[in-house]
Amino acid sequence: MLVYVASGLSTLAIARILGPRAYGIYAAGVAVASIALVLNYFGQDQLFLKGGVDELTLRLRNAQVGVISVCLLVVVALSWPSISETARVCALLFGGAIIAQRLLLPFLTQPLFNLNFHQRARREVLATGIWPVLGFGLGYVFGHTPVAFAAGFFAAGMILLIGRIHPRDFVRVLKDLPFQDFVKGLPFAISGAFYVIYFQSDVAVLGSMASAHVVGLYAAATSLLGVSLLMSTLLTNDVMRTRLYKLKPGTTAFRETARSTGVMVTLLGVGIGAVVAGGAHELLVLVFGQSFGSATVYLQIFGLAIAIYYVSNWCSNILIAAGSITRVVITQCFLAVINVVGNILLIPHFGAVGSAWMTVGCEALGAGIFAVVLILRGYLTISSHGSSS
Numbered sequence: 001m002l003v004y005v006a007s008g009l010s011t012l013a014i015a016r017i018l019g020p021r022a023y024g025i026y027a028a029g030v031a032v033a034s035i036a037l038v039l040n041y042f043g044q045d046q047l048f049l050k051g052g053v054d055e056l057t058l059r060l061r062n063a064q065v066g067v068i069s070v071c072l073l074v075v076v077a078l079s080w081p082s083i084s085e086t087a088r089v090c091a092l093l094f095g096g097a098i099i100a101q102r103l104l105l106p107f108l109t110q111p112l113f114n115l116n117f118h119q120r121a122r123r124e125v126l127a128t129g130i131w132p133v134l135g136f137g138l139g140y141v142f143g144h145t146p147v148a149f150a151a152g153f154f155a156a157g158m159i160l161l162i163g164r165i166h167p168r169d170f171v172r173v174l175k176d177l178p179f180q181d182f183v184k185g186l187p188f189a190i191s192g193a194f195y196v197i198y199f200q201s202d203v204a205v206l207g208s209m210a211s212a213h214v215v216g217l218y219a220a221a222t223s224l225l226g227v228s229l230l231m232s233t234l235l236t237n238d239v240m241r242t243r244l245y246k247l248k249p250g251t252t253a254f255r256e257t258a259r260s261t262g263v264m265v266t267l268l269g270v271g272i273g274a275v276v277a278g279g280a281h282e283l284l285v286l287v288f289g290q291s292f293g294s295a296t297v298y299l300q301i302f303g304l305a306i307a308i309y310y311v312s313n314w315c316s317n318i319l320i321a322a323g324s325i326t327r328v329v330i331t332q333c334f335l336a337v338i339n340v341v342g343n344i345l346l347i348p349h350f351g352a353v354g355s356a357w358m359t360v361g362c363e364a365l366g367a368g369i370f371a372v373v374l375i376l377r378g379y380l381t382i383s384s385h386g387s388s389s
Contacts, residue, residue: 006129008227010136014149015220015288017140024216026146028083028207029090031219034200036076036091037069037098039189062103069099082208086146093150100157101131131156197336202355205343210352218352220288221298225306228272232310235265236317244321250378258318258379262311269310277303301356308363315370322379331369335362 015023042065073095077088132153139152203222206215240261247254276283280299284292319328339362346354 006132008223010132011223012287013136014139015216015223015292017144018146018149018216020216020220020291020294021211021213022146022216024207024212024214024219025084025087026090026149027203027219028212028215029087029146029150030094031200031204031207032077032080032083032087032091033073033095033098034196035204036073036095038196039065039069039072042068042189066099066103069102070096073099080204080208084212087207090146090150093147093154097131097135097150097153097157100154100161103161131160134159197339201336201340202343202359205340206347206352206355209344209347214352217292217295218298218355220284220292221295221302221356224276224283224287224299225302228276228302228306229309229313231268231272232265232313235261235268236314240314241317241321244318249322254322255379258314262314265310265314269307272310273303273305273307275303276306298352298356301353301360305356305360305363308360308367312363312367312370315367315374318374318379319370319377322377324373324377324379327373328370331366331373335366338362338365 014026018026042061073092077091077095080088080091083091135153135156136149137152138155139149142148142152203215203219206218210218240258243257244254247257277300280303281293281296284295284299288295316328316332319325339358342358342361343355346358350357
C-alpha cells in the first residue's frame with residue numbers, strides 16, 4: 001500500500017507539473033520501459049511464496065533477473081518504433097529505475113510467507129516507499145522535465161540499492177545462471193506480465209501513433225484507472241490467492257473462500273466503476289488540473305472496464321490458486337495479443353477513444369472465458385455443495 005500510494009502521488013504531481021504534452025512524452029517512455037520489463041521477477045517471488053525457493057536462492061535469482069532485464073530494456077527501448085528520442089531516453093532511465101527497485105524487494109515476500117514482519121523487512125518496505133518520493137524530489141531538482149524526472153527515479157533507485165547490495169550474491173550472478181530453474185516460475189511471470197501489457201501497451205502504441213498531447217490525456221485517465229483497480233489487487237492477488245494456496249481445489253472450503261471474496265469484489269467493482277464514470281471530469285480536474293479535463297471521455301469508458309476487471313481478476317486468481325495457471329496464461333496471452341492488435345487497428349480511425357473501448361472489450365472477453373473454465377473445472381459452483389474436482 002505504501003508503494004502504491006507513494007508512486008501514485010508522485011505520478012499525479014509529475015502530470016500537473018509537466019502538462020498534457022510533456023507528460024505524454026514521459027508516459028510513453030514509462031510505458032515502453034514497462035513493456036520491456038513485463039516478466040517481473042520471472043515468477044521467482046511466487047515460487048518463494050509457495051515454498052519452492054529458499055531465501056538465499058531468491059536473492060541470487062533476483063540479481064540474475066536484473067542482468068537479464070537490463071538486456072531486455074536496452075533492446076526494446078532502442079527498437080520501439082516511432083517514439084521521440086526524448087521518450088526513448090525516458091524509457092531507458094525509468095526502466096533502469098524499475099530494475100533497481102526490484103533488486104530492493106527480495107525480502108518483501110518473506111512477511112507474506114510466514115506473517116513475521118521482522119525489522120529487516122520493515123526497512124525494505126520503507127525503502128521502496130521512499131523510492132518514488134525521492135525520485136520525484138530529485139527529478140524536480142534536476143529541472144522538472146520528462147528526462148529530468150526519469151533520471152530522478154533512476155538516481156533514487158541506485159541510491160537505495162547501493163545501501164543493500166550483497167556483493168557475495170553478485171559474484172555468482174554471471175557464472176551460475178540456472179536458466180532451467182527459471183522455467184518453473186515463467187508461468188507466474190507471464191501471468192503477471194499480462195497486467196502490465198494490458199494497461200501499458202495502449203499508451204505505448206499511442207505514443208507511436210498519436211500526438212504527445214493526446215497521449216498525456218489518455219495516460220492521465222489510465223493512471224486513475226490503475227488506482228481504481230488497487231482494491232482488486234489487494235483482495236484477490238494478495239489475500240484470496242494466498243489463502244486458497246492452502247486449500248485443496250474443488251473442496252467446499254476452497255469454493256466458499258472464493259465465493260465470499262467474489263461477492264465483496266463484485267460489489268466494490270460496480271461501486272468504484274460507477275463513481276469513476278459519474279465523476280470523471282471532476283476527478284481529472286481535481287487530481288491533474290483543468291488542462292486534463294479533455295480526458296473525461298476516456299475515464300468514463302474506463303468506468304465500465306473497472307467493474308468488469310474486478311470480476312475477471314477474481315476469476316483468474318482462483319484458477320491460479322487451483323493450479324490451472326497454464327489456462328490463465330494462455331487466455332491472458334491471447335487477450336494481450338488481441339488488445340495490442342486491436343489498438344493498432346482502431347487508433348488510426350477512432351483515436352484514443354477506440355483504445356479505451358478496446359480495454360472494455362478485452363475485459364469482457366477475459367471475464368467470460370475465465371468464468372466458463374471455472375465452472376467446467378468445478379472450482380466454483382452456484383451451489384455451495386458441488387462435487388470435488
